[in-house]
Amino acid sequence: MANSITIEGLHAGYGAVRVIEDVSIRAAPAETVVLLGTNGNGKSTIMKCVMGLVRPSAGRIIASIDGVRHDLTRLTTEQIVDLGIALVPEGRRLFPKLTVEENLLLGAYRRSARAQMSRNLESCFETFPRLAERRRQLAGSMSGGEQQMLALGRALMLAPRILLVDEPSVGLAPLLVARTIDAIKELKARYQLTVLMAEQNFTQAVRIADRGYVIVHGKIAVEGRSAEELNNNELIRKFYLGL
Numbered sequence: 001m002a003n004s005i006t007i008e009g010l011h012a013g014y015g016a017v018r019v020i021e022d023v024s025i026r027a028a029p030a031e032t033v034v035l036l037g038t039n040g041n042g043k044s045t046i047m048k049c050v051m052g053l054v055r056p057s058a059g060r061i062i063a064s065i066d067g068v069r070h071d072l073t074r075l076t077t078e079q080i081v082d083l084g085i086a087l088v089p090e091g092r093r094l095f096p097k098l099t100v101e102e103n104l105l106l107g108a109y110r111r112s113a114r115a116q117m118s119r120n121l122e123s124c125f126e127t128f129p130r131l132a133e134r135r136r137q138l139a140g141s142m143s144g145g146e147q148q149m150l151a152l153g154r155a156l157m158l159a160p161r162i163l164l165v166d167e168p169s170v171g172l173a174p175l176l177v178a179r180t181i182d183a184i185k186e187l188k189a190r191y192q193l194t195v196l197m198a199e200q201n202f203t204q205a206v207r208i209a210d211r212g213y214v215i216v217h218g219k220i221a222v223e224g225r226s227a228e229e230l231n232n233n234e235l236i237r238k239f240y241l242g243l
């Protein structure tokens with residue numbers, strides 16, 4: 001399955017504030033590409049541009065789904081989701097007063113996903129048995145790690161082809177960060193997803209990265225063509241990891 005995403009010469013901002021400058025990123029079929037960078041450098045803005053939530057002032061975002069190219073900058077968020085592109089947003093954005101199962105079912109809000117709702121729910125429970133055990137529990141009373149699984153599960157209800165995950169490790173203890181990263185790895189293999197993930201936790205992100213980019217002040221400061229290249233980059237070690 002050839003699902004890829006190519007961002008070319010992206011410029012974006014909020015009103016007069018320019019945030020993203022000339023960013024080009026590619027995630028090839030079945031690749032996991034990470035966007036590294038500390039707070040406020042523009043990772044989420046790039047993801048929002050992909051989802052049509054922020055409109056770029058210049059540049060192209062091309063998604064290739066089963067070999068068909070779509071320019072996402074011309075589509076609405078609904079159309080982008082219908083193509084099979086899903087975002088697990090920063091901070092998870094669950095409905096805390098609804099149950100686990102209700103949160104999952106709300107994930108299938110698009111008409112295209114509704115038809116396969118029960119099948120997707122089943123496969124979601126298979127991937128995350130803990131969610132099945134807790135299906136009647138209120139989402140807000142789940143632990144941080146469980147809530148991140150639920151956020152991932154909710155995105156799976158859209159049966160995505162390309163999955164965007166925005167800082168899954170935020171607010172999680174180290175062990176849970178590792179588990180979340182493992183879960184993303186498993187999802188990727190199971191659903192043959194192309195993954196674009198923003199993450200500040202360098203060590204964990206590099207565990208699943210095929211490639212990656214470091215975003216500094218809205219520009220690509222470093223491009224690592226393999227996890228090894230990211231790991232061994234002097235600039236990253238000095239400025240990003242403080243080593």
Ligand SMILES: Nc1ncnc2c1ncn2[C@@H]1O[C@H](COP(=O)(O)OP(=O)(O)OP(=O)(O)O)[C@@H](O)[C@H]1O
Binds near residue numbers: 090
């Ligand atoms: N809705 C908005 N209106 C105005 N400025 C915004 C808005 N959203 C983000 N920004 C600004 O854009 C810049 C990049 O923010 P962004 O959220 O993309 O960074 P980030 O790399 O995801 O950071 P973090 O790691 O903290 O999530 C920041 O300076 C931020 O203040």
Ligand SMILES: [Mg+2]
Binds near residue numbers: 043044045090166167
């Ligand atoms: Mg962010």
